[in-house]
Amino acid sequence: MSESHLVFARKYRPQKFSEVIYQDLAINALKNALKNNRVGHAYIFFGSRGVGKTTIARILAKRLNCSNPTENEPCNECTSCTEIIKGNSPDVIEIDAASNRGIENIRDLRENVKFSPSGGKNKIYIIDEVHMLTDQSFNALLKTLEEPPPHVVFILATTEYHKIPETILSRCQDFVFKKVPLLNLQGHAEELCKKEKIEYDMEGLFWVAKKGDGSVRDTLSFLEQAVTFTDGKIFGEKIRAMIGYQGVDVQIELLHSVLAETKFDKLFSILDKSYKDGVDLNKFLWEFLEFSYATTLIKENLNDKESLNYPVEDVEKISKSISNYPIESLFLLSDQVYNIYEKLNLLKLRNSFETKVFFELSFRKLISELNKPTVSGVLDKIYTLKQAIESGSFSIPEEVGTTKNKNDEEKKSPEKIDLVSGIKDKFLGSEVEPDKFKGI
Numbered sequence: 056m057s058e059s060h061l062v063f064a065r066k067y068r069p070q071k072f073s074e075v076i077y078q079d080l081a082i083n084a085l086k087n088a089l090k091n092n093r094v095g096h097a098y099i100f101f102g103s104r105g106v107g108k109t110t111i112a113r114i115l116a117k118r119l120n121c122s123n124p125t126e127n128e129p130c131n132e133c134t135s136c137t138e139i140i141k142g143n144s145p146d147v148i149e150i151d152a153a154s155n156r157g158i159e160n161i162r163d164l165r166e167n168v169k170f171s172p173s174g175g176k177n178k179i180y181i182i183d184e185v186h187m188l189t190d191q192s193f194n195a196l197l198k199t200l201e202e203p204p205p206h207v208v209f210i211l212a213t214t215e216y217h218k219i220p221e222t223i224l225s226r227c228q229d230f231v232f233k234k235v236p237l238l239n240l241q242g243h244a245e246e247l248c249k250k251e252k253i254e255y256d257m258e259g260l261f262w263v264a265k266k267g268d269g270s271v272r273d274t275l276s277f278l279e280q281a282v283t284f285t286d287g288k289i290f291g292e293k294i295r296a297m298i299g300y301q302g303v304d305v306q307i308e309l310l311h312s313v314l315a316e317t318k319f320d321k322l323f324s325i326l327d328k329s330y331k332d333g334v335d336l337n338k339f340l341w342e343f344l345e346f347s348y349a350t351t352l353i354k355e356n357l358n359d360k361e362s363l364n365y366p367v368e369d370v371e372k373i374s375k376s377i378s379n380y381p382i383e384s385l386f387l388l389s390d391q392v393y394n395i396y397e398k399l400n401l402l403k404l405r406n407s408f409e410t411k412v413f414f415e416l417s418f419r420k421l422i423s424e425l426n427k428p429t430v431s432g433v434l435d436k437i438y439t440l441k442q443a444i445e446s447g448s449f450s451i452p453e454e455v456g457t458t459k460n461k462n463d464e465e466k467k468s469p470e471k472i473d474l475v476s477g478i479k480d481k482f483l484g485s486e487v488e489p490d491k492f493k494g495i
């Protein structure tokens with residue numbers, strides 16, 4: 056396989072600690088251990104998939120066995136380093152605990168650890184997905200960890216820390232690998248595009264990074280697919296088409312059609328267009344749920360760029376589009392969209408037409424719901440009214456509703472108004488019966 060055909064994730068796999076992105080905490084601790092010659096016998100590398108656990112394990116293995124290391128890094132040129140890079144070093148044993156062979160390997164492990172390393176200084180066992188080991192294998196591993204030969208280093212990588220027995224955990228040093236933030240992944244993808252001379256815009260890279268969901272490996276493999284799909288043009292519009300996302304403008308239109316329009320035409324045309332374009336309607340609803348929830352965060356200024364998962368330009372657009380809506384409406388909307396989503400998943404409809412009908416009915420109902428006075432809204436109005444009465448801006452005539460001395464009252468105090476018409480005025484002629492509130 057020629058260099059240019061290597062998949063990005065392999066071609067750009069870091070070969071030095073300094074090339075790894077976003078895992079400084081773990082790396083600095085490892086570097087300190089190396090510098091002070093205090094490398095332990097067993098490490099647990101815990102973190103979600105594709106964040107660099109195995110990559111860092113291999114760099115550590117290279118650094119430990121390198122015949123010409125700098126203080127912190129392997130040389131990547133000596134025999135040991137090149138063997139490890141090629142994956143054929145006799146002293147670095149990688150075991151995939153999820154495979155049957157992995158279990159056999161653990162059985163052999165107790166015998167094999169006794170032998171000294173053939174070329175290098177240490178024998179390094181990298182056990183991937185270690186939580187998948189059987190009880191028997193964990194026991195075999197434990198016996199080795201209890202009395203490790205001096206030249207052996209274990210690196211146990213896992214995505215599920217809680218599945219590892221306490222007896223094993225207590226003999227290891229833990230390193231936590233964090234999910235890589237979206238903006239870091241976006242920056243990483245940008246660097247790679249520059250190196251590969253791939254055209255891009257930042258929105259395109261944003262969607263690539265979002266698809267990566269915290270994983271460098273997943274980001275790079277999606278980038279590779281995107282390069283093929285878009286013929287090397289990682290532009291927002293093209294990537295959106297690739298992932299089947301219609302863009303924030305459609306979401307904003309949908310929001311207005313639900314919160315501001317009194318007719319259903321706009322709403323129906325958006326749903327109809329999505330249906331005809333072959334958009335996955337379940338995904339469409341989920342995206343609107345995510346969007347409507349994001350509006351509440353933006354409205355309350357609770358957002359940071361990361362947690363929202365929208366490109367910066369989109370966040371600005373969303374922020375402008377919701378400026379006229381009160382937070383209560385946005386909350387209610389996201390809450391109701393969540394209910395629709397929940398119901399959709401229970402219904403298990405047979406095809407997209409049924410889903411479209413379900414959406415039309417649900418959104419129609421949603422619009423009516425949102426336009427009804429809410430209990431909290433009515434209570435709020437009652438409270439406002441109570442305050443008004445108490446502060447004296449409301450006069451309470453002795454006989455409510457009579458016209459006795461009306462002209463005199465108005466002359467004496469122009470701001471004092473009749474209670475009945477006042478209540479009607481405050482409640483904007485809604486269904487609330489003023490009589491009910493005589494007691495307050």
Ligand SMILES: [Zn+2]
Binds near residue numbers: 117130132134136137
């Ligand atoms: Zn070396």
